[in-house]
Structures are given as structure tokens and as C-alpha cells.
Amino acid sequence: MNYLFRLTLLSTLLVCNATLFAQDKQTLPEDSKYHDGVPKGEIIGPIKWESKIFPGTVRDYWLYVPEQYNKEKPACLFIAQDGLNRAKGWHIPEILDNLIHKNEVPVQIGIFISPGVVPAANSNAQARFNRSFEYDALGDRYARFLIEEIIPEVKKSYNISDDPNDRAIAGASSGAICAFTAAWERPDQFRRVLSTIGTYVGLRGGDAYPVLIRKHEPKPLRVFLSDGRNDLNLYGGEWFVANQAMLSALEFSGYEVEHRWGDGGHNSKHAVQIMPDAMRWLWKNYPEPIQAGTTENRRTDLLIPNENWEAxxxxxxxxxxxxxxxxxxxxxxxxxxxxxxxxxxxxxxxxxxxxxxxxxxxxxxxxxxxxxxxxxxxxxxxxxxxxxxxxxxxxxxxxxxxxxxxxxxxxxxxxxxxxxxxxxxxxxxxxxxxxxxxxxxxxxxxxxxxxxxxxxxxxxxxxxxxxxxxxxxxxxxxxxxxxxxxxxxxxxxxxxxxxxxxxxxxxxxxxxxxxxxxxxxxxxxxxxxxxxxxxxxxxxxxxxxxxxxxxxxxxxVKATGVQPWKAPVKPPKPRL
Structure with missing residues (x-):
């Protein structure tokens, strides 16, 4: 190896290392830092929980309680999956301190909850890790876990609003699809969703969401998506493509949706940079209620605005x-x-x-x-x-x-x-x-x-x-x-x-x-x-x-029914 080549290689390595160091040491947004004079919320926990909906599992959760919390007034709610580490990695406590202080988001209790684990049977056995089962799966099981177990337990000590418009739920990766699923299944409980590097791929059926969103009657949800072009590309799908499909489906169905795309991979670096803005957008115009989307762009346009089921x-x-x-x-x-x-x-x-x-x-x-x-x-x-x-x-x-x-x-x-x-x-x-x-x-x-x-x-x-x-x-x-x-x-x-x-x-x-x-x-x-x-x-x-x-x-609805016992009616030729 000659001297010039070695010098060039060394210079290249130094530049690469400097770039990687810079990525790891990104400058935090100002609202992600502690500031003098801003009231600091209290972090309580870890609190142990044994679930009945997920039998045999144990987990920890933590609470964030802002100084402005008043037990006489119901507080809003912010739930983050993957526990305190995720919340701290996003700098959620600092962000909430700053944004609540500036009246840019409402006063809210934070619940930072970890996925469940079934402890190992003995010292030579492995535990059963429930994260994918709880987070990647479709259906209402995890939503019920929050609604029937965790939230009632927290409400024993804190006054939390029952209005779904006052509740946000967030996560990254599998925690992101978990947050979306909870709101999708139970919009009567959660209506604000923050999703970063979301796993809307074929691990446990999450790749079906873009189709379901396009076909289902729109729900009153507000959704923030973020991902990077270098996210995972594995057996279950390509994360960035899947997140783009989610955005397209939500826009097609008239949802209130915002997104931030970057060049990053399957990590929180991009999320950290945009998190204060994401939180502001999630709560913008509060307390105005979040509205459902529309079916007007669809080939089958049957629903009439403001016409809902009536008993x-x-x-x-x-x-x-x-x-x-x-x-x-x-x-x-x-x-x-x-x-x-x-x-x-x-x-x-x-x-x-x-x-x-x-x-x-x-x-x-x-x-x-x-x-x-x-x-x-x-x-x-x-x-x-x-x-x-x-x-x-x-x-x-x-x-x-x-x-x-x-x-x-x-x-x-x-x-x-x-x-x-x-x-x-x-x-x-x-x-x-x-x-x-x-x-x-x-x-x-x-x-x-x-x-x-x-x-x-x-x-x-x-x-x-x-x-x-x-x-x-x-x-x-x-x-x-x-x-x-x-x-x-x-x-x-x-x-x-x-x-x-x-x-x-x-x-x-x-x-x-x-x-x-x-x-x-x-x-x-x-x-x-x-x-x-x-x-x-x-x-x-x-x-x-x-x-x-x-x-x-x-x-x-925008349709007319047919009575079978009357004379036959020839329908029009369908679009094939």
C-alpha cells in the first residue's frame, strides 16, 4: 500500500467517523432540553403490573405528572409504548415540561409502559417475550389491556379525562403499529396517534392496514407518521414503503395526517429531531374535536356526512x-x-x-x-x-x-x-x-x-x-x-x-x-x-x-334497496 493511498484511506475513515459522531451527537431541539424557570414534572415508577388479559406476564410502567396537574380538573393522557427508556430517548418529559409551560399542549399525564414478559420457568429456561405478540398483532386485545387494566389503575390516583379527544398514544417500530391499532380499534378511547418507524409490515398482519384504511368507514383519528429511507427491508416487508402506503391510504380516506420523512434507519435519531413539532401537531387546535374522514373519493360512495347509526x-x-x-x-x-x-x-x-x-x-x-x-x-x-x-x-x-x-x-x-x-x-x-x-x-x-x-x-x-x-x-x-x-x-x-x-x-x-x-x-x-x-x-x-x-x-345512505318478492330488477353492468 503506497503512502498516497494510505493517506487517502485515513482521510476517508476520519470523515466517516466524524459523520457518524455528528449523527450520534445531533443538536437537540430547544424544546427537548431542560430550561431554567420551567416547572419540571415528576417521574413515578417503576410500577409493577401483572396482567390478566395477557396471562402470566409482568411488566413495569412509569408515570409522568406535570407540576401543573390539578386533581380537580381532568388531565389529558399521553401513552408511550416501550416504557421509560423510549420516553427518555425521545426526551418526552422535557418536551412536555416545555410545551405545557408555553400552553402549546394541554396538561397531560404520561404513562410509559413496557411490553409484557412471562418469566422463565427456571434458571436454564428462557422467558417468553410478549412484545411482538402484544404490539404487532391486529385486533383489540392490547387496547382492552390499556382500557380495562392500566388506565383504571392510574385513575385510582389521578384524574384523567375519559374524552377520547383528550388522549394520545405513541410508539416506535412495533410500538408504533401498536399505538395505531389501539386507536383504530377503539377510537372511542384514543384519537391522537404518534408513529415513528412504524412496523406496518407482514409480521402479524400489519401489512393489511393500508387496504383496511381504504375500505373501512373513516374513524375520527389524527395520525403523525415519521420514517427514514434507510429503514429496514426484511422478510416482512420494507418499512419505509409500508409507511408511505399508510400515508397514501390515510390521505385517500380523508384522515387528518401529517408526516416527516428522513434518510435515517431503524432508530430514533430522526424522531428526536422532530418530536417537539410532532407533539405540537398532535395537539394543535386543542380542544377542538378531531373529525372523521370521508368516503367521497371512493368508487363506492355510500355514506352521508353526519348520518350515523341511530338506535x-x-x-x-x-x-x-x-x-x-x-x-x-x-x-x-x-x-x-x-x-x-x-x-x-x-x-x-x-x-x-x-x-x-x-x-x-x-x-x-x-x-x-x-x-x-x-x-x-x-x-x-x-x-x-x-x-x-x-x-x-x-x-x-x-x-x-x-x-x-x-x-x-x-x-x-x-x-x-x-x-x-x-x-x-x-x-x-x-x-x-x-x-x-x-x-x-x-x-x-x-x-x-x-x-x-x-x-x-x-x-x-x-x-x-x-x-x-x-x-x-x-x-x-x-x-x-x-x-x-x-x-x-x-x-x-x-x-x-x-x-x-x-x-x-x-x-x-x-x-x-x-x-x-x-x-x-x-x-x-x-x-x-x-x-x-x-x-x-x-x-x-x-x-x-x-x-x-x-x-x-x-x-x-346513498343507495336504494331491492325487495326480492317483487318483479326482478336488472342492475347495471359492473366495473370489472
């Missing part, structure tokens, strides 16, 4: 079988009570029929009578509008049914994995077997295609109705989204509109599919509970009615 009947045990008559008045069942109820045009709820054991699905027929699956008596019955009942099909198990314009119909028999046809005179025949749990059943507006939902699977099944009423060309056609906690969709009742769109009640919400079987929109459930069925009703048949748990809800 129209409550106090039941389990509601099912909604159907509307020609005037748009609603009939529905309460299965455990064996009763059928009616909601009149003026909103009055009355009992239409009692002593109807196990009554489930309802449908009107072309004869003007109300058909019902009376499974407790192993029969399908029909009622006149004066309440007189007669049996149509005897000795059959049934769950849901549809009646066509010629008086024939189909019903599902989930316990025996069968789909049946019945003729106008009540004769029955099996037309399909093998769907794991056939449940809801509906026809296309032109009455040539029959759709059956499978509660135990992720598809709806499509059949072509033959001239003799038999079914042909069975296909697992409609592709539904599944919650992370189960492998089945919980698909139940269905309805259709004049555009040929299919509305399916599922665990994930009310999923709206186009004619080719693709989910375009997922409308949130109105409450926790089983979303059992859906139908169009109201004067103009532009109001969705759903049965969910112990209540019935309605919501007006």
Missing part, C-alpha cells in the same frame, strides 16, 4: 330477521323471546306476534304475507297482517330465507350444512350441501343468482338459479375481510341494492361488495355485539336497518 328499538334479548314492507315499515325478531316486532313509519315499536319459538329470518312474499323461520317448531310459517299464522313447510330446520316474485323461495339449514328450496305450495327439496355453516341467503336484483353466506368461512357462495329452481355453478365468490382474532368471518344476514351491491353482516362490520364479489366498503358496527342481519327500509328504501345484539339501528 330505533332496544331492550330485546337478541334481534334478527329485519324486513320492510311496501311502506318501508320494519319487522324484526327477538329469537330468545320468540317474538316478532314492528317499527311503524312514525317510529312506534309494537309486538306483531308472540309465541313463535326460535323465530329467526323474515321475508315478505308476493302474497303480502310475512314468512318466518320458526325453527323452534321446525317449520316455516307465514302471517297475515292481522297476525293469523299458518305453516308453509313442516319438519325442516331453518335459519334465514328469501322469497321470490313467483312465491318460491330458499332457506338455509346451518346445523345440517344444507340449502333448501321450497315451492309456493310448501314442497321442499335440498339444493346444496357442504357449506360449513350456511346462514344468510339473498337473490340478486334480477333474481338469477342466489348468494349464501358462510358464518364459519371467509366467502359468500354464489349460485345461478335454473329454470326449475335448482342451483348450478356454485362458486366461493365474495371475498370477505376477517378480524385478526378468528379465522371465520361471522357472515350472517344480507341484502342488495339496485346497483347489485351485496351488503353482508360480519364480525368486521357491514361489508359492502360489488357485483364481482369485491369488498369496497366496510361500515362500522353500531355497537359491540353480534351484527346479525341487514335490510333496506324507510319511505324511500334508502335507509339501512341492522340488528345488532339487543338493539335495532338505522342509517340513511
Amino acid at each position: 330505533v328499538s332496544s331492550g330485546h334479548r337478541f334481534t334478527e330477521g329485519p324486513v320492510a314492507n311496501d311502506m318501508g315499515e320494519l319487522f324484526f325478531t327477538d329469537i330468545p323471546n320468540g317474538s316478532i316486532h314492528k317499527i311503524s313509519a312514525d317510529g312506534t315499536v309494537s309486538t306483531f306476534a308472540e309465541n313463535s319459538p326460535g323465530v329467526n329470518g323474515l321475508m315478505f312474499g308476493p302474497d303480502g304475507k310475512l314468512y318466518a323461520c320458526q325453527n323452534g317448531n321446525k317449520q316455516i310459517v307465514r302471517y297475515t297482517m292481522s297476525g293469523e299464522m299458518e305453516a308453509v313447510c313442516k319438519g325442516v330446520e331453518s335459519n334465514d330465507l328469501v322469497v321470490l316474485h313467483d312465491g318460491s323461495g330458499y332457506f338455509t339449514d346451518p346445523n345440517n350444512k344444507k340449502v333448501w328450496r321450497f315451492s309456493p305450495d310448501g314442497k321442499t327439496s335440498v339444493v346444496d350441501t357442504g357449506i360449513e355453516r350456511p346462514n344468510g341467503v339473498i337473490v340478486s336484483p334480477d333474481q338469477t343468482l342466489l348468494t349464501v353466506s358462510d358464518t364459519a368461512g371467509r366467502f359468500t357462495y354464489s349460485f345461478q338459479i335454473q329454470p326449475d329452481g335448482k342451483l348450478a355453478h356454485k362458486q366461493a365468490y365474495g371475498h370477505l375481510h376477517l378480524p385478526d382474532s378468528t379465522g371465520n368471518s361471522g357472515a350472517d344476514g344480507m341484502t342488495v341494492d339496485t346497483e347489485g351491491r351485496l351488503y353482508v353482516t360480519t364480525r368486521q362490520g357491514l361489508q359492502v361488495l360489488d357485483q364481482p364479489g369485491r369488498v369496497h366498503l366496510i361500515i362500522d358496527k353500531p355497537q359491540d355485539g353480534w351484527l346479525s342481519n341487514v335490510v333496506f327500509g324507510g319511505k324511500n328504501f334508502d335507509t339501512l336497518y341492522v340488528t345488532c345484539g339487543d338493539k335495532v339501528f338505522k342509517r340513511r
